[in-house]
Amino acid sequence: MATTLSFHSPSKPTSHFRFRLKPKPSPPLFAKVSFFRCRASVQTLVAVEPEPVFTSVKTFAPATVANLGPGFDFLGCAVDGLGDHVTLRVDPSVRAGEILISEITGTATKLSTNPLRNCAGIAAIATMKMLGIRSVGLSLDLHKGLPLGSGLGSSAASAAAAAVAVNEIFGRKLRKEELVLAGLESEAKVSGYHADNIAPAIMGGFVLIRSYEPLDLKPLRFPSDKDLFFVLVSPEFEAPTKKMRAALPAEIPMAHHVWNSSQAAALVAAVLEGDVVMLGKALSGDRVVEPTRAPLIPGMEAVKKAALEAGAFGCTISGAGPTAVAVVDVEEKGEEIGEKMVEAFMKVGNLKSVASVKKLDKIGARLVSSISS
């Protein structure tokens, strides 16, 4: 059942609604409120409630590869051609200040349509709150292009598409970095307070999260004249984020800490200089996280070996898995590598899998189409 959610209804309190605005008698102009205190819920950032500039928008947000080996929990990138769509409409049948999720289609149709229990819903609500929307009701359709639990940032893609849709329909008043905060509200509920999927899903390219309090995001520009392809191989296997997180060591030996830090540093240098060979070496060099998680995904070690033997510059687990990600600089080579990885998943892990070769998505969540009001 679709659920509507009051966004601003002091007369009808909803006890489970975190995002209700407190009355503000005289909101300052573009108030510099404490929205950077990220673990608190988001705050209104615009002084005057904006009016919709479209009656309807359609947005897309890409899949993301987080962690990237030694970049565990602070580095991620967006990949082109895979992702989720959101269609958002100004809907006079929805109460002002509320949002309705009217339809979910695609790869994951069993998701809740309760906006408070749906990634797209939570991010949309948070964005409405940032914009101070009280006078317009919205309805949202979510089309999932990404399966859940694949390690490709499925929840972040939904959240990113929704946050951008709300921002676009009201005339793009918020910056991308601000929308990351709306997405973080969603991520915190489903997979933990980590921006390494939601930041690249919204901003595109590679993004380094230097700190959370305050949130300090560093986009890393991969040179436009260099080629980089991701070979993504997703097996039919469930690798729940919680289980993968529980596998992590609580303490790291100093030698491994130094090694992994140096690989993370080299990875960033490789991204900025477009050095795909070094990028691969650094991505492959994780001695902290991958060794504890790879054994939980049947065949993963063999898949990595197969990728490297087939010419990949590096290979690791995408996000918390089970997708394996390899990097290379020629698309055709990526396809050959993907075949070998699929073979290895079947041969050693006894798992069916599908391979795809994708480019870096440099744009992030974006407006696809709009109908003007």
Added chain:
Amino acid sequence: MATTLSFHSPSKPTSHFRFRLKPKPSPPLFAKVSFFRCRASVQTLVAVEPEPVFTSVKTFAPATVANLGPGFDFLGCAVDGLGDHVTLRVDPSVRAGEILISEITGTATKLSTNPLRNCAGIAAIATMKMLGIRSVGLSLDLHKGLPLGSGLGSSAASAAAAAVAVNEIFGRKLRKEELVLAGLESEAKVSGYHADNIAPAIMGGFVLIRSYEPLDLKPLRFPSDKDLFFVLVSPEFEAPTKKMRAALPAEIPMAHHVWNSSQAAALVAAVLEGDVVMLGKALSGDRVVEPTRAPLIPGMEAVKKAALEAGAFGCTISGAGPTAVAVVDVEEKGEEIGEKMVEAFMKVGNLKSVASVKKLDKIGARLVSSISS
């Protein structure tokens, strides 16, 4: 007493001499030998023994700041205007294939003149071995511009100046990366097998050490149109490397590992983009090494606080200390910050100290003058 050292004298074996060449009946041209196996001693890299192209050379190698906070054990940079000089002569009075340290002047005159116990001597010998020098005797003068145990790469500066001097006098047959291996022979004896001082001392600028086996050095180019100044404040206090190393934790909590890795990654991005503000934040953000070492240097925490309050973008311990290093983008501001840091060392640590403001040295160890043969 000056000591001569046989570099190639099968007729007069010296049992303590690690660098003696094994007879090679037919050495291949520019043999690709296993010199990248760094923990073994260096190997000869040139097929035909080169002749000297100068009768005398004078070289300089700069001071270096290693660690840079979260770059512990894998990142360092060279600073301009401080360092050691080496004068090297073809000396017919020295037996062929041998080297004599004839004089040590400057800030540290009590160093051994036994080439096997002197940083410059060890690096010179290793470089002679790489070049396959058997027919020429050399004498070396070392002028120390850096005090010992300051945390500014004193031993690396001597080793770098010596390695470059030997390479220059024989016509520069070795690449800078190869000379780092010669310097590593020296560093391994005095402060551990770490290239984070010797690599920038030889190569200049910032250098990231991605791996040791094989040695993989990544120079990080700071943009030429940006300004970066190091405020170096050295107190009269001994901070022995061994004691500072013993203070390190054996295990790191996962949260600190992730944080420090992200700071190291941000530090590299900041260097490559010339973002001195982020460079400072990342440099200052070490939660692993600095918190264990700073309390061993009286006043260090107050010095850091004083630097930041005076406008430094970041501050940490240089190398294993006791020198404190702060970063800023205006030289005059650096001088003000240095004064505040000196005051804090005296007030809180009861230590006299001297401050200097230095630029990045982008060249590394270099030929200063030469006399042709």
